[in-house]
Amino acid sequence: MTKLVQHKRPDLDNVIATDKDMELGLIPAWSHSALKTFETCAYRSYISKVKRVQEDYGPAAARGTEIHEQCELYVKGELPELPTACNKFKNKFEELREGFANAKVELEGEWGFTIDWEPCGWMEPVTWARIKLDAIYFETETSARVIDYKTGKKIGNEISHSQQGITYAIGSFFRYPELESIQVEFWYLDQGETTTQVYTRDQAMMFMPKLHERALEMTTATKFPPNPSNYNCKWCSFKNSEHPICEWGVK
Numbered sequence: 211m212t213k214l215v216q217h218k219r220p221d222l223d224n225v226i227a228t229d230k231d232m233e234l235g236l237i238p239a240w241s242h243s244a245l246k247t248f249e250t251c252a253y254r255s256y257i258s259k260v261k262r263v264q265e266d267y268g269p270a271a272a273r274g275t276e277i278h279e280q281c282e283l284y285v286k287g288e289l290p291e292l293p294t295a296c297n298k299f300k301n302k303f304e305e306l307r308e309g310f311a312n313a314k315v316e317l318e319g320e321w322g323f324t325i326d327w328e329p330c331g332w333m334e335p336v337t338w339a340r341i342k343l344d345a346i347y348f349e350t351e352t353s354a355r356v357i358d359y360k361t362g363k364k365i366g367n368e369i370s371h372s373q374q375g376i377t378y379a380i381g382s383f384f385r386y387p388e389l390e391s392i393q394v395e396f397w398y399l400d401q402g403e404t405t406t407q408v409y410t411r412d413q414a415m416m417f418m419p420k421l422h423e424r425a426l427e428m429t430t431a432t433k434f435p436p437n438p439s440n441y442n443c444k445w446c447s448f449k450n451s452e453h454p455i456c457e458w459g460v461k
Contacts, residue, residue, distance in 0.1 A: 232325070234338075236260045240372045241340040242457045249430045251442050254351065256434035257455055258448075266447040274361040277399065278344065281359055282317050285310050285345070295361070298402030301325060306357070309347050319343045322384055325429075326383045341381040352390040363406070364398045371396055375407040379414040380421060 237248070248255040257263050281296060283289035285306045294304055309315040320332040322338040326397055345357040356378045359428045360371070375394040382392045392405040394416065436458035443449045448456040 252434040253435040253436035379409040
């Protein structure tokens with residue numbers, strides 16, 4: 211099994227050297243989904259992360275959570291039958307299950323990183339970035355596959371999922387410095403389709419400065435202006451609840 215190694219990256223000093231003493235804002239940590247929300251509507255992030263009002267993501271999200279939990283149990287060998295929703299990926303889940311039994315697969319990774327991208331715990335005071343993935347399959351000492359199960363739609367989410375894949379690759383290379391290549395796979399369980407992205411370390415790190423810059427904008431923010439529109443407000447529970455919390459929502 212590939213080992214987690216604490217490490218420094220002097221080649222990235224020009225990107226992160228000034229960040230260690232930077233004063234963080236009201237939301238001091240980010241994830242892919244949190245960053246997506248912030249960039250869509252910062253006020254929605256404020257209600258959720260600063261005012262700490264729990265958002266209702268609806269039955270589709272609840273279904274996704276249940277399927278993910280069942281998939282984890284199956285791959286671990288703790289569930290005898292593959293969930294029906296995953297039947298289109300039966301062979302792939304069998305491969306994961308065998309890999310887990312042979313100590314080649316890690317599941318439900320909760321990766322934390324400091325502001326200079328040193329690996330740390332998920333909920334430590336210094337945790338600045340959080341990356342959660344369904345599975346990572348170590349094929350060799352220098353290559354791995356990151357796998358994310360998707361229960362939602364593929365069409366319309368291509369850009370967001372591509373950005374998520376880049377984040378997975380960057381996090382993998384920081385967490386496992388001996389890795390030289392990462393294949394990111396999105397398994398669209400309902401559609402039976404797969405999207406694959408392959409990165410070398412150098413290719414992934416070309417995207418790192420921009421991701422770092424976007425994350426800094428969120429984690430140093432002190433103002434959270436609303437960005438109401440028909441599209442942004444359509445699925446926002448803060449606007450669509452029985453007692454709306456957001457006064458800016460488009461009706």
